[in-house]
Amino acid sequence: MIPHQLTLKNFLSYREATLNFQGLHTACICGPNGAGKSSLLEAIAWSIWGNSRVATEDDIIRAGEKEARVDFIFQTNQHIYRVIRSRQRGQSAALEFQMATSEMPDNYTARDLVDRLAFRSLTERGVRATQEKIIEHVKLDYDTFVNSSYLRQGRADEFMLKRPSERKQVLARLLRLDRYDELSERSKERSRQAKANEQVLEQSLEAIAHQLQDRAEIGDRLAQVEAQIAEAQAAQQRDRDRLAQLQTRQLQRQNWQNQLKNCRQRDHQLAGDCDRLQGDLSLTERRLHELDALLQQADEISAGYAEFEQLQKREESEAAKFHAYQDAQHRRSQLQQELRDYLSSLETQLASARANYDSLEERKAELHESLDRLPEVESAIAQLQAARDRLATLDELKERVTPAIARRQELQTQLDRLQARLTARLEEISGQIHRLQSEVQTSQVLRETALEVGYQIEELEKKRVYQQRVREKGLERRHFMERLQAHQRDYETQLAELDRKIEMLQVPDAICPLCDRPLDEHHWDLVVHKHGKEQQEIIDRLWVIREQLAVSDREIQILRDEYRQLDRQLADYDRLRERRGSLQAQLEQADDRRSRLEQLEIERQQLERSIASGDYGGELTLELEQLDRAIAQLNYNDRDHALAFNEEKRWRWAEIKQGQLQQARRELENLQQRQPELQRQIAELETALTREREDSDLDRELQQLERSIAAIAYDRREHQALREALQQARLWEPRMAQLQQARQRQPELADRSRELSERLQGRSRDRQAIVAQIEQLQHQLAETPDATEEIDNISRQIERSNAQLQQQFGTQGRLQQQQQHLDRLQQTYEQKQRDLADAKRQLRVYQELATAFGKNGIQALTIENVLPQLEAETNQILARLSGNQLHVQFVTQRVGKSRRKSAKKNPKLIDTLDILIADARGTRPYETYSGGEAFRINFSIRLALARLLAQRSGTALQMLIVDEGFGTQDNQGCDRLIAAINAIAPEFACILAVTHMPQFKEAFQSRIEVRKTEKGSQLSLSF
Template sequence: SYRQPTTLDFRGLLVACTAGENGAGKSSLLDAITWALFGKARARSDDDLISSGADEAEVRFTFALEGNIYRVIRQRRRGKGGLLELQVQAGDDRWKTLTGTRKRETQEQIEGLLRMRYETFINASFLLQGRADEFTVKRPGERKEVLGEILGLSRWNLYQEEARNRRRTQERSLALLEARLQEVEAELAEEPQRRQALQQARARVEALSQQIAAQERLLEQVRAYEAAIAQQQALLKNVADHLVQARQQLARLEETRGARQAELEGYRTALAQAAEIEARYARWQEVEARLREWQTKAEEVRRLQAARQEPALAVEGERARLEQERLQLQRQARRVESMRKERETVTALLAQVREELAQVTEQLAQRDALQEQRDQCRQEIAVLEAEQDRLSEEGKRLRSRLETLRAEGEAGLCPLCGQPLTEDHRAEVIAQIEAEGEAVNQRYRENQQRLHHLKAEVKTLEQQLARLRPLERRQPQLQRKEAVQSQRLEEIAQALQEWEQEGAPHLAELEARLAEGRYAVEAQARLAELEAAIAAVGYDPEAHAETRREWESLTDAPEAYQRLQNARAAIAPLETTLADLARQITDQEAQVARLEAQRAEAQAQLDQLTQGMVVDRTTVEAELERLRAEEAVARRHLGAAEQRVAVIEDLQEQKRRLEAKRQAVALAIGRLKRLERAFGRDGIQAMLIEQALPEIEATANELLARLTGGEMTVRFETQRPLKTRDGLKETLEIIISDSAGPRAYELFSGGEAFRVNFAIRLALSQVLARRAGARLQTLVIDEGFGSQDPEGRQRLVEAINAIQDDFARILVITHIEELRDAFPVRIQVTKTPQGSQIEIL
């Protein structure tokens, strides 16, 4: 509700009414107090307390307690955590922080200062709508439940629920213990069978161990035979590897001999072409010298052309700049020509506007005269209508006098002189009155005709003024249009003048310079000088290209010449190398033959060992694995059998422990059942209510004595005799007494019942505060005046005035208009588009 920072100062407020429309934000003030102190309010979550469109909410609540001034600051950001601070005033403008390290610690400090929690606070300080008679209108059996809620006895229900849960937990533990005892006793009965199973398991493990030992010896024999076969296979593989290497070496030697033979043939071919190769090499040397000359000239030309770029760019840039400037001036010349045409159009339009404006101004000059004439007619109409009212009253008075004279007869008195009337005198007076009446009627008719004429004239004048209203709107439009067109004419004239003085001469100058080439003179001179230097170099690109093509056709000549020189030097060494390769090939062929014979012998020995292998190692290993697996199972069975026998003694000890624990759990269940009954409504809660009722009764009677002048008292009875048998029944009866004696609550009038309700509810609040160790100084009544009739509202106001000395401050919340002035101070809450606003009246 409160979107802007809002301050409400309670100082000096004893009894105040918080007023405003429904939804204005009255109850939000109470939410601000409870949220600041306890972090709780009517909203489902803290984020719901933040105004729509805002990101955070903050309440600063300052209160006095036992001579100290405290301040609580609570903040909350939407979707995030919040801030809680507790401070005490240490000086005029200084605050000392009491904030704990955690929010929970700070909250406990606040509740410790107030000596009450949120539930106690709202039950003690707030009389909420529809709850003043909540206690008295209940049936006697239900009153204890309501009283328990107000006194905060609901925590004993939580204690009872906790005792019940613990008792059920213990009962489940007892059931598990008894089930486990049954299992232990069943296992103890199996002792003979377990010992027989242990003997059988041991015999089975011994038999399998002997079979495994025999199978392991057979496996060792098979592995020795396989090792011999593997050794022979390795020998065979070694011989085969050497044979492959010898054959590869023989192939490489033959390949090398072929390559050297081909190389020798190539050298012999080169020697046969020696004359041609030497001639092409000489031509290549000559062409390469010419090509270097052309390259030197080309580099000089490139250097000069690079130097030429700077003046060329300068000349081109200056010409482009002048042409761009000329283009802009030409565009400006076209705009100037367009302005000359526009000037004629604007001049004609301005003349039309001024002509129309003169006509409108002339017509509007009649408006003031018409308005003055209309106002005069209205004033005259007002005078005539007032006179018509007076004449009408005068006519009624005269008719009344005539009727009185005619009705009184001879006993009448003269209305003019007060003397008894004779017949002649009566006739004279009647005639006089009738003459006066006719004069009044004649004046009334004349006025009525004048009024009709004046109203018609006013209507005509209004029509004429109505026809002038469009001209009133048209006049400022025409004036603005005249100003705009006049300004435009001035702008056009200024632009044309500037063009004739500056733009046009400048355009003519630019066109002349471009036509005559009068720009970048130094750059043009430097450009001519460089072009002359380029021509003096004498570079011919075509001759250069032709020389390059001939040089490229002779590029293989140096390499062919080098090969020729190499051939002359290499023929004799090559012939020696070929003879040596022939001897190496003969030796390698003999080595290959020896290795082939060794491989054949090793293969024959391997075949002989393989044929002698009659048992498969895989089969032996599989059988050994099967026996070992079977032995492992048998050993697990043996271990289980040994464990099942060994556990008998443990089970006997476990049985003793379980029986002792079962007894202890059964005792705990008995104690929890007694606590469950004690925490219930007929236990400690009933005792606390019995203790509180005398204090409530005394406080209610003290308040009721002030509300009724000592004429009424209330008494609580918690037991009554049973109807069908001897004994007493738990109840909570309310016995109300007045000067006529005790009567049932339902027999009292609405005003009397309301005072009883109010006194009991307020007594409950005060007792609850005292039991919490706090003093109840502030009372908030949100009792819903709207549900009361006028008499009920007056009774509530009287009750509040009667108890105002018991409290430091009483706040009453209402939206009823007639109650807003029933209290000395009003806190007016108003809802605006900017949020709720507070004003103290």
């Protein structure tokens, strides 16, 4: 990993800072303690992995800020990546991962690097998925990083302090041997799948073989059913031929029946037609007779219709006179109403004028009475002016005292709010203390629970160790059984060879099986006796081996049961470990709560003292006292102000009354001016009313209209008699219409009568022909008997035979399906046999691969090959740092402790990764070395490990970070450390050393100066 640019915002002690790594190969990050040197490197680890040294995640945010953000651009595996991680206080973190799609520019600054590079987003949905994506591309997790290329402050000995097994795991991850664990697990999984597949195939083959036993029986049953089907089909065909003959004859008979039915229907229809035509003919002749009678009265009807027309003309003339008479009468009524309305209007106006004159006289009297109170009102006005002067004085005093009162209220409000805040804070702290006390009380229960869980985990770990021993013993028994089985096969081969030789000796003139020479009786007995003795010895050995196999098999079965029982007992192991971790976290939180509780108790006591003494006001209380003295000096009283205001209000009526009197004086003058006008208006209305009553235009128009009504000469009784005569003569009008219609329809009815007579004769002839056809069909039906019953019998017989045949067809189909199924089963059986052989072969292959990829296979071999090189590199660096005084040795196996006597003869070796350190006084534990020596040892191992990984093709650690630790070295030790760093510098792209020692930082040409300011930590580069 090669860094290019790091941008910080509100991260730990940094407010805003950008570090450009261009030109920094071997650099020193220097500055005083607490300036933020380690925070700069923590930002790199936090941006990529989200891990840091802070206790809670919000602690990485600078104090007083709400959000922290780190933007890191780096190069790894020939690709340039950008990671942006941010976090808001009280919320979850945000993570963005990008990859550059353009080449890195040759020369760039911190400002234009992001602009000159084009990035493509690799961010997944969710922070966890994005984090896994980053680790996938970087190919390095956090633990491996801090145990190899990052010597963190105070944690340089982290690799050394790990357990031997954990050291081996860290080394395996660095060497990317964990992929072999994955391959081993995949091989085991496929081995289990192959084993399960083998068992499934064996069970399937057994089931198929059981089904194939019925194959011959099903073939015989199928042949028998096919013969029965052929016989039933022949009998059914004979019944079908007979049924076809009967159905043909029956169909002919049904046709004759249908024809007979149709003929009878036709006869009934023709009879109905004849009856209908006869009725129509009679009706037509009767109607023709009526028309002839009406035509004979034609002269009488014509004379009556002429008289009706004359009376109609006279009635129209009288109706015109009636309409003119009505119009004249209506106009006379209108004129009379207009005359009455006009006279009524004049009378109303005259009455209104007289009423207004009387009201004016009354109002003048009222105004004279009001004006008599003028002296009393003037005296009240003087009292009102005095009250207003007093009120103005008090208003001015109020304006001076009001700001002081408002400020006093404001100060009192602030003091009340301050007291309320202190009281609320006291209540809040009391609630928190109560809650924390209840939570702290449960810490003892948590501690006891954690101890109990720890005891359970220890017991389960012992059982895990015992389970491993059971497994090893089972494997040992399995290998022993395999050796016994191999011996058994050898003995069985030897026994078969001896049986063959003994059989050869039973032949007359047998020859020696060894030398091929003829045997006499004595030698034959010797050879037979010798072979028989060897045969018995082999049989005895076979019995011993079989007994041992049976015993071993039982032992393996017992071990399997015990292993499964232990496996069930260990089912809660992971859950208990998780619970222990959760309980430990809860205990740590309980400790935090206890310290928080003490702080809250102190704060509560301080608040209670402040509230009880009232000293929380400070300057506000002093200002309040000064305002109280100033208000007292002004001697302002709200009561006096209110009394003065009421006094002014009490005499305010005089001002209103004065205005009313002035208004009354003006109104009186107006009334005196209106009085002559009203007198003149009354006189004019009386004159007009007299004139309209004696002579007017409407009266003259009424007289002219009376003369026009007399000239019309309309007589109502004569008009009514004319109407009655016209009504009687109106009867001739429909008679005249009937006469005209009769003249038109008489020829049509004559033609209709002739047509009906001809159609009736034709229907009679058709009916006679139908009757003859009916007689012929009845004769044919009598000669052909009905075969319905016989047809039904044969049909039922065919249905029964068809049902039986369908059953036989169903049986045949089932047998054929079974036979086809068995044929397919036979093919499947053969295929599964081949699959079973393939599954057994795969099982052997994956079992061998699982063993090869396991911890004791390729991984152990790789570590064994790497450790000598790591040991040599470590000793080379350590020799330079210690002046050839210290030496390191890596031990991968040691003898296990055991109480058994057999273990002393054959000691058991345990895989480990112990580190032995030797000096001039011999080999000593790591803990006995001083701080400077311990740091040199740790530094040598970490540098050697980083150098080794940089040389390998796996995870290439191109950056080395050394954070502090130099304070434990003397001047000579510092020079040796610098020389060691410079020696390995060409193998790394960037080496950063963090220190606050002036003599150490002067040894580096490139320096990153960090200083603490009021605006946060600041960076500066020097080359």
